Amino acid sequence: MARKIGRRRMLAGFAASAAAMPLGGCDLFSDNPTTRKVLESAEALTQHMQRLLLSRHSLAQEFTEADISPYFKANGSTNPDDPDYVRLAQSGFSDWRLEVGGLAANPLSLSLRDLRAMPSRTQITRHDCVEGWSCIGKWTGVPLSHILERAALKPGAEYIVLYCADSLDEAPGADKYYESIDLTDAFHPQTILAYDMNGAPLTVPHGAPLRLRLERQLGYKMAKYIMRIEAVQSFERIAGGRGGYWEDRGYEWYAGI
Numbered sequence: 001m002a003r004k005i006g007r008r009r010m011l012a013g014f015a016a017s018a019a020a021m022p023l024g025g026c027d028l029f030s031d032n033p034t035t036r037k038v039l040e041s042a043e044a045l046t047q048h049m050q051r052l053l054l055s056r057h058s059l060a061q062e063f064t065e066a067d068i069s070p071y072f073k074a075n076g077s078t079n080p081d082d083p084d085y086v087r088l089a090q091s092g093f094s095d096w097r098l099e100v101g102g103l104a105a106n107p108l109s110l111s112l113r114d115l116r117a118m119p120s121r122t123q124i125t126r127h128d129c130v131e132g133w134s135c136i137g138k139w140t141g142v143p144l145s146h147i148l149e150r151a152a153l154k155p156g157a158e159y160i161v162l163y164c165a166d167s168l169d170e171a172p173g174a175d176k177y178y179e180s181i182d183l184t185d186a187f188h189p190q191t192i193l194a195y196d197m198n199g200a201p202l203t204v205p206h207g208a209p210l211r212l213r214l215e216r217q218l219g220y221k222m223a224k225y226i227m228r229i230e231a232v233q234s235f236e237r238i239a240g241g242r243g244g245y246w247e248d249r250g251y252e253w254y255a256g257i
């Protein structure tokens with residue numbers, strides 16, 4: 001009991017001091033360096049606590065066929081207009097290849113048929129979007145660990161970057177969608193490159209021909225329309241330098257749930 005009150009007091013104290021901070025509402029995600037530091041250290045703490053409390057390797061909850069959502073919302077890009085992508089989609093992705101490179105001793109170029117011939121994993125999981133909706137779906141694909149083992153990562157590789165075909169920004173030459181994850185998440189058993197959803201090939205709205213499933217993090221981490229993956233030591237010099245399309249626009253890099 002004493003503990004509960006202590007915690008409540010602490011939270012009340014935190015709320016009071018947060019309220020006292022000289023912030024206009026919209027400053028929260030602005031360039032205010034103090035704000036950024038506070039947010040970044042809070043993010044680091046969340047990541048650290050989650051990994052202490054739940055093991056780095058614990059599994060996200062899996063569901064049954066009966067739990068699958070009858071309607072699964074499609075979000076973000078749902079129909080990329082990139083000319084190369086449109087051409088690949090028109091021929092049923094028969095000419096599409098997943099390029100695997102960067103810090104890899106054995107770079108790969110894999111067709112959908114190659115991926116479908118690899119070991120697969122199927123999982124029924126809940127997708128949580130940062131916007132506040134969730135849907136349950138069944139996903140089948142190749143464990144990313146299998147591909148990375150085949151590619152033989154070189155020493156120094158710390159992150160896997162996933163490059164997508166689409167952009168959410170219509171300006172010519174705009175940044176394309178991309179994401180990055182660390183090797184702990186890349187080798188997690190539920191981290192798969194999915195080509196099937198609910199027992200059928202992935203549709204364009206949901207990321208055809210290949211999308212990431214990363215079940216311990218929020219939806220925006222799960223890159224759709226993947227064209228290329230790269231092992232890197234740092235993502236500082238890629239696009240905005242924060243490790244993802246939405247991260248470059250203020251979202252957290254580690255979006256643990």
Ligand SMILES: Nc1nc2c(c(=O)[nH]1)N[C@H]1C(S)=C(S)[C@@H](COP(=O)(O)O)O[C@H]1N2
Pocket residue numbers: 072073074075076077128129130164165166168177178205206207219220221222223224225
């Ligand atoms: N390439 C790409 N991947 C993306 C997005 C996007 O716009 N482009 N949106 C993200 C967001 S915010 C979510 S919630 C999920 C949506 O996946 P869904 O369309 O299958 O629901 O994809 C994520 N991956």
Ligand SMILES: [Mo]
Pocket residue numbers: 075128129130131219220
């Ligand atoms: Mo999302």
